[in-house]
Amino acid sequence: MPPTSGASLVKARLVIMEPPPRVGAKPGGKLATVKFQFNPNALSLSKSTEWRRQPARMAGSASLPEFVGSGPRTLSVQVFLDATAKHDNSVEQRIESLMVACVPTKSSIAKKKPASPWVRFEWGTAKSVSFDGxxxxxxxxxxxxDVDGTPLRATCSLSIEEAGVDPPGQNPTSGTEEASRTHRVVVGDTLAQLAFREYGDPTAWRVIAEANDIDDPMVLVPGTELLVPLADGGGR
Structure with missing residues (x-):
């Protein structure tokens, strides 16, 4: 569908924000906004689901899959940079502004909890590709x-992985939802891996260990159901 006549061109941008102050919280204040020099000509959005299937006793049949959960959305986009008309090192400057999103913020380092910024891709009224990640x-x-080696043209490939926030109402004082869920152990599971998946922090495995009276975190029996306290449920 052709653009509306007389409509102004909306430029895509990447918003860089402070990481959440705690697990389950929304991202902090805005650190920077990187405006795209040219709008992308393609976007790639993907999302996965995880299923668990028990081995079937009969070779000619298959067991029903059990839904485990859905993975985060992942957005891939390319940013084209061109400074041939200006020769003002804008290519390197723009790349440095994007690199900021890959290193811990000063405030998180000061709190001794290093964490890189959260980002959000924005382009007009697009919703499916605009999420915190x-x-x-x-x-x-x-x-x-250039003749002196200065980069004049570059293509940046970005991959943004969704970083979801638990919905409200999970605090036990609210009385609306349970403050924990269960997880069935499969081969290869570790408490650190599960803690990273639930809280974004592998060192929080002790929360799950205490909730299940686990003495040896290295021994997890496949098929065992673990009680996993939710981030807002007072587990940490």
């Missing part, structure tokens, strides 16, 4: 240089 990868391909 973290920059999981950033690669740069330089394709043109």
């Amino acid at each position: 973290v920059l999981s990868s950033l690669s740069v391909d330089y394709s043109l240089f």
